[in-house]
Amino acid sequence: MDDAPNSGRTIYYGAFVHCKSLQELDICESGAIGVGEDGKIAFIERGVSDIGLDGVKQTYDWGNAEEVRVNDEGFFFPGFIDTHIHASQYPNAGIFGKSTLLDWLNTYTFPLEGSLGDLERARLVYDRVVSRTLSNGTTAAAYYATIHVPATNLLADICLSKGQRGFIGRVCMNSLAPDYYRDASVDSVIADTRATMSHIADIDPKHDLVAPIITPRFAPSCTEDCLHALGALHKESGARCQTHISENKPEVALVCELFPKSASYADVYDSAGLLTAKTILAHAVHLSDEEKSLIKYRESKISHCPASNTALTSGCARVRDMLDRGITVGLGTDVSGGFSPSILEMARQAIWVSRHVAMTEGDQAKLSVEEVLYLATRGGAKVVGLEDRIGGFEVGMDWDAQMISLGKVSSDDMNLDTEGPVDVFGWESWDDKVAKWMFNGNDRNVSAVWVKGRLVHRRKSYKG
Structure with missing residues (x-):
């Protein structure tokens, strides 16, 4: 196990969405994407629970990697x-x-x-x-x-x-x-x-x-x-x-x-x-x-x-x-x-x-x-001639990504300024949530943005 205090590696944990083809979205409801210090995707694991995340770290010897988690109703999407x-x-x-x-x-x-x-x-x-x-x-x-x-x-x-x-x-x-x-x-x-x-x-x-x-x-x-x-x-x-x-x-x-x-x-x-x-x-x-x-x-x-x-x-x-x-x-x-x-x-x-x-x-x-x-x-x-480097999530591609946050409607919190204009009630499918974001979302739903693994934008609400 690497005992270095800062490995320069990051595991992005939570849902991720990208386009598999012109007609098909690839939606992973719970995954882990490891990004190396070179800003490239080193591994992608699907179906990862909180407990399973420790196993992912052990498998790849990434025990000291930083963790970035998306909220339950949000997802990572290519830039x-x-x-x-x-x-x-x-x-x-x-x-x-x-x-x-x-x-x-x-x-x-x-x-x-x-x-x-x-x-x-x-x-x-x-x-x-x-x-x-x-x-x-x-x-x-x-x-x-x-x-x-x-x-x-x-x-x-x-x-x-x-x-x-x-x-x-x-x-x-x-x-x-x-x-x-x-x-x-x-x-x-x-x-x-x-x-x-x-x-x-x-x-x-x-x-x-x-x-x-x-x-x-x-x-x-x-x-x-x-x-x-x-x-x-x-x-x-x-x-x-x-x-x-x-x-x-x-x-x-x-x-x-x-x-x-x-x-x-x-x-x-x-x-x-x-x-x-x-x-x-x-x-x-x-x-x-x-x-x-x-x-x-x-x-x-x-x-x-x-x-x-x-x-x-x-x-x-x-x-x-x-x-x-x-x-x-x-x-x-x-x-x-x-x-x-x-x-x-x-x-x-x-x-x-x-x-x-x-x-x-x-x-x-x-x-x-x-x-x-x-x-x-x-x-x-x-x-722009960069299809081998950006536009989707595959091992070896650069981590050019955005964290999309969606606000879940709750009777306990009726603050309309929290996660932008997309209202998620909890019963929507993942296809529904992506469509709602596409038709209703704006920059307030973009919590953070990375280019080649570097954090280049974040909203004040982003916790990292």
Whole structure:
């Protein structure tokens, strides 16, 4: 038996839930998950009672391991992955008026993003958005920053400091943007993107937490030679790429006008070398069948942003059709086109969007609770290329997890502020409790969050 006073190992004891497949949840009502000092899951035991926990410790020679217990009505769940979020737009979350995409950019977005060249202003915004997403259980996020190198580097610094996995993108845009907020040339686009990539390599050489992601804003904001230069950098560096595609109809028409030699919006990116297995395409609301086939062939990934698509009246993405075609899909908040930094909220919104599609195209379009939770975790992990490390609970995977607490209704305690808005009466099945959380939960149900075994967020009520 190890007699060391602090082994750096932790056993997480209680119920745990994760997605076994797209259609199936794996619910363990009483288990023990051992996490080593490297932040990886060392063992998983099921059906463990309080007495049995001592046996688990003896079996694995973990007698001095720390114990973390979830309450009776709660459970451990994998951390959420936000596959599309504009960190620079967070102050505008919920502010979009009656805008549609293109006028929203000019009225709300570009002025805010342009102002973040001021590092103190950027620090205020980025510090809060990383803290806020962590508090909502988001353990990994693909972030868009701004065109400013120092501020983008600052976002990477903050993610690393706070312990959140971040794909950090310096936004590239040398066309169709205000004079005060655009890249001066193709050369400056590449030089400034390389500068951020170099900074991230300096602070996290192995990209354990933060990594660069090449970020052409969208095709209309980049000239053809700019897109091709970024495609060459994408191939040379091996870094991931993120951009937007087919968000609304006027945007699609604009792309056809700006790139008349291209067969489609997707072909614009493909011709530039930007449609690859490491590419994240946000929205994909108005893709043609040919574009979907091309995206599947190139193994590019889709970030479904249901709240944003509704808020800006962009349309309803056909997620069921994409899944049936074998296209990888995750969820994105798309703050601030989306009003909330919560991926749990996006899971709800994904269900509502699918049901609106079903009203005209049939019930087969509906997404289930199990499916949207899969998109929020394992699906998102595949989108960012970390499916072997995060998104579920298996031996060898990183402990990126959240502790979900649910309040049991009791006549002795009618305090509505204890465990968030989900009321559990005691007679619900575990499937019922998970569904209640999915439809009613929020950040108040997130008691604690870990990334690679490190505690990165906790509520005051968390006892540890």
